[in-house]
Amino acid sequence: MEIEKIGRQMKSLLEVPSNRHVKIVSIIGGKGARQILAQLGVGVGSTVMIRRNAPFAGPLLIENHGTSIAVGRGVAAKILVEEV
Amino acid sequence: MKIALVGQPNAGKSTLFNSVAGYKSETSNLPGTTVKYTESRVRVNGDVFELIDFPGTYSLSATNDAEAEVREYLVSSNIDLIINVIDASQLGRSLPLTLELMELDVPMVLALNMYDEARRKGIDINTSELSGILGIKVLTTIASKNLGVRELFYAVKNIIKNSQQPERKRIRCQKDVEEVIGELEGYLRENLLLNNPYPHRFLATKLLEDDDYFLKSVAGENGTHLSHKIRKLQNRLVQLRGKPQDTVLVLERHTTAMDIFGQVVKIGHPVRDWREKIDDIVMHKIAGYVILVGVLVAFFYGVFEFGAIVEGFLLSGFDKINAVLPLYLDSNGFSFHLVKALLWGISGGVAIVLPYLIPFLVGLTLLEDMGYMPRVAFLMDAFMHRIGLHGTAVIPVVLGYGCNVPAVMATRILPSRRDKIIAGVIASMVPCSARSVVIFGLVAFYLGPLWAFFIYLFNIFVIASSGKILSHLMPEVSPGMVLEIPPYRMPSFNVIKKKTWFRIKEFITVAWPLLIAGSLILGMMEYFSLDHWTNLALSPLTAFLGLPMVVGTTLIFGVLRKELSLIMLTQALGTTAVISVLTTTQILTFTIFVTFYIPCVATMAVLSKELNRNWMLITVGITLSIALVLAWIVHISGVFLL
Numbered sequence: 001m002e003i004e005k006i007g008r009q010m011k012s013l014l015e016v017p018s019n020r021h022v023k024i025v026s027i028i029g030g031k032g033a034r035q036i037l038a039q040l041g042v043g044v045g046s047t048v049m050i051r052r053n054a055p056f057a058g059p060l061l062i063e064n065h066g067t068s069i070a071v072g073r074g075v076a077a078k079i080l081v082e083e084v
Numbered sequence: 085m086k087i088a089l090v091g092q093p094n095a096g097k098s099t100l101f102n103s104v105a106g107y108k109s110e111t112s113n114l115p116g117t118t119v120k121y122t123e124s125r126v127r128v129n130g131d132v133f134e135l136i137d138f139p140g141t142y143s144l145s146a147t148n149d150a151e152a153e154v155r156e157y158l159v160s161s162n163i164d165l166i167i168n169v170i171d172a173s174q175l176g177r178s179l180p181l182t183l184e185l186m187e188l189d190v191p192m193v194l195a196l197n198m199y200d201e202a203r204r205k206g207i208d209i210n211t212s213e214l215s216g217i218l219g220i221k222v223l224t225t226i227a228s229k230n231l232g233v234r235e236l237f238y239a240v241k242n243i244i245k246n247s248q249q250p251e252r253k254r255i256r257c258q259k260d261v262e263e264v265i266g267e268l269e270g271y272l273r274e275n276l277l278l279n280n281p282y283p284h285r286f287l288a289t290k291l292l293e294d295d296d297y298f299l300k301s302v303a304g305e306n307g308t309h310l311s312h313k314i315r316k317l318q319n320r321l322v323q324l325r326g327k328p329q330d331t332v333l334v335l336e337r338h339t340t341a342m343d344i345f346g347q348v349v350k351i352g353h354p355v356r357d358w359r360e361k362i363d364d365i366v367m368h369k370i371a372g373y374v375i376l377v378g379v380l381v382a383f384f385y386g387v388f389e390f391g392a393i394v395e396g397f398l399l400s401g402f403d404k405i406n407a408v409l410p411l412y413l414d415s416n417g418f419s420f421h422l423v424k425a426l427l428w429g430i431s432g433g434v435a436i437v438l439p440y441l442i443p444f445l446v447g448l449t450l451l452e453d454m455g456y457m458p459r460v461a462f463l464m465d466a467f468m469h470r471i472g473l474h475g476t477a478v479i480p481v482v483l484g485y486g487c488n489v490p491a492v493m494a495t496r497i498l499p500s501r502r503d504k505i506i507a508g509v510i511a512s513m514v515p516c517s518a519r520s521v522v523i524f525g526l527v528a529f530y531l532g533p534l535w536a537f538f539i540y541l542f543n544i545f546v547i548a549s550s551g552k553i554l555s556h557l558m559p560e561v562s563p564g565m566v567l568e569i570p571p572y573r574m575p576s577f578n579v580i581k582k583k584t585w586f587r588i589k590e591f592i593t594v595a596w597p598l599l600i601a602g603s604l605i606l607g608m609m610e611y612f613s614l615d616h617w618t619n620l621a622l623s624p625l626t627a628f629l630g631l632p633m634v635v636g637t638t639l640i641f642g643v644l645r646k647e648l649s650l651i652m653l654t655q656a657l658g659t660t661a662v663i664s665v666l667t668t669t670q671i672l673t674f675t676i677f678v679t680f681y682i683p684c685v686a687t688m689a690v691l692s693k694e695l696n697r698n699w700m701l702i703t704v705g706i707t708l709s710i711a712l713v714l715a716w717i718v719h720i721s722g723v724f725l726l
Binding site (some may be wrong): 041046071 | 127134142143145147174176177180199205294326327328330333334342363367458461463466469474475500564565566567568569570571572
């Protein structure tokens with residue numbers, strides 16, 4: 001199972017272009033941002049849509065069950081995802 | 085009957101509160117507008133309720149100060165019933181909080197608010213089925229239009245008075261996770277030493293969620309055996325779900341919520357939503373900033389053009405009254421001075437403050453209620469990172485343009501103490517509406533709007549530099565921005581009217597009487613030549629900045645309320661034609677000094693409450709030094725350049 005995960009394309013949220021759906025595989029770092037995201041229903045296993053990811057230009061905008069959430073680039077770098 | 089309004093941010097709790105209590109709690113389309121609770125005794129359908137409006141909270145695990153306060157209060161005070169206010173168009177995301185609130189074992193009613201918006205989105209909620217699943221009465225409301233509110237309170241009364249509560253259902257997680265919670269719950273029931281007000285199951289969930297507050301307060305006092313138990317069960321959760329222990333149960337509740345959502349909601353065809361299209365432009369990486377600048381410039385000139393016309397017109401009226409005054413009273417007598425001072429106080433409020441304050445507040449309310457502010461936070465995130473903060477910290481800063489007091493309070497939405505301190509200090513340097521009156525009424529009115537615009541830009545530059553220096557002194561990685569962007573909403577004319585009035589009332593009832601009293605005191609001081617002494621005492625300062633000695637006293641009044649220094653300046657100079665007695669450099673020096681020096685007393689009070697006394701004193705020190713240095717630079721460059 002572990003090997004399978006590594007085998008598939010895992011990347012940080014930052015590397016995903018706009019208008020793609022991704023599944024969250026892991027959120028690294030402290031529990032601060034992780035808990036705030038979880039309250040908005042975003043956590044390991046969730047599928048979210050990247051509405052906007054402009055490289056080098058401010059935060060990402062993601063959508064989860066009709067809620068738009070702005071995620072700073074620092075936080076996004078810690079969210080590991082795979083495209084679905 | 086003590087009723088609590090609880091719900092997620094921006095669900096419309098305050099709107100519901102205001103619809104029965106009159107406008108007492110500030111509302112806007114901005115998550116986190118309410119950071120402290122507002123209580124009011126209200127009468128609905130002839131019954132009296134004690135209603136408490138709480139800050140929005142996504143869950144009962146406190147990730148910031150505002151949320152912690154909700155949880156404390158909910159459990160420690162005897163609340164008869166919780167009205168869980170839900171944004172009906174966001175039902176799925178809102179239910180996890182409902183599930184948590186149910187664990188508190190307090191009678192509850194669900195208010196599906198903004199029901200019209202849900203319908204527009206094509207969301208059809210089967211309320212009786214939802215009520216059946218939860219065992220809670222469910223009602224629909226549109227608080228902004230006052231629809232369904234009376235029915236809601238009628239139901240509330242029936243539940244409390246006649247215990248007409250449907251049978252409460254227990255919502256359980258999936259079996260494997262439920263076993264873990266059950267094990268800890270049982271353990272707590274048998275072994276818990278301290279007298280705790282929380283239901284055991286609620287406590288068990290929070291401990292398993294790794295909630296720092298409960299780990300410290302409960303596990304800390306109950307020895308290592310409990311800590312081991314928690315650790316062991318947490319590990320089991322991690323194994324079961326493959327997620328970090330601090331999010332397993334939170335996400336589990338979400339899954340349960342989505343299940344319920346799927347059972348009770350039919351999603352039809354949404355009415356085409358133009359609002360997402362707007363965001364493609366408003367939050368665009370280039371167009372977004374062009375629009376932001378455009379909005380600010382339009383806002384600035386709109387306020388100025390309106391204010392200047394009215395100010396000019398009113399001032400000439402008061403000048404005429406002043407001119408005829410010597411015909412009726414002896415110009416050397418005491419009563420002449422008294423009437424004249426009174427006139428200064430009244431005219432200052434009517435002619436100088438209100439012409440700018442009203443359009444300023446209407447504009448600010450429009451921007452807040454439409455939902456533009458979170459977009460500003462989104463756009464400013466990169467910039468805020470430059471100064472060591474992140475986008476969420478924009479919210480206290482922009483609120484500061486209205487008044488610094490709520491701005492400092494709004495720092496409660498920031499999860500880290502360090503971010504809170506930096507944001508609090510810089511928020512108190514933002515020119516609030518009172519200081520804007522000085523900038524508009526003095527600089528823009530006499531020197532032209534371009535100069536005033538320059539002062540605002542310069543202020544942003546100083547704030548950014550101060551933020552940068554502070555974050556440099558307190559190096560710490562801040563958790564970064566996670567902020568919900570709410571949909572645009574059309575602010576109703578009625579709400580704008582009430583909210584502007586709510587804010588202006590503060591000026592009319594508190595600041596204006598103070599202003600009139602101040603004018604009278606200054607008038608008396610002048611009559612008895614007492615102002616000579618205060619001016620003399622402050623003469624080192626005024627001389628240092630190249631200002632006439634008579635402005636010294638006005639600077640003291642400015643600490644009470646910022647507008648006072650402008651109005652009393654005209655009084656101290658003895659004329660509203662300021663330009664005839666002060667040079668351009670002196671006007672700029674005075675304005676820069678007043679804009680930056682010492683926050684007003686109300687801001688000082690809130691700074692010591694939110695941060696602490698030391699930070700308040702540090703802020704006073706920082707702002708005073710900045711004001712001195714900058715005003716001196718303006719003075720010196722003015723002497724050489726102009």
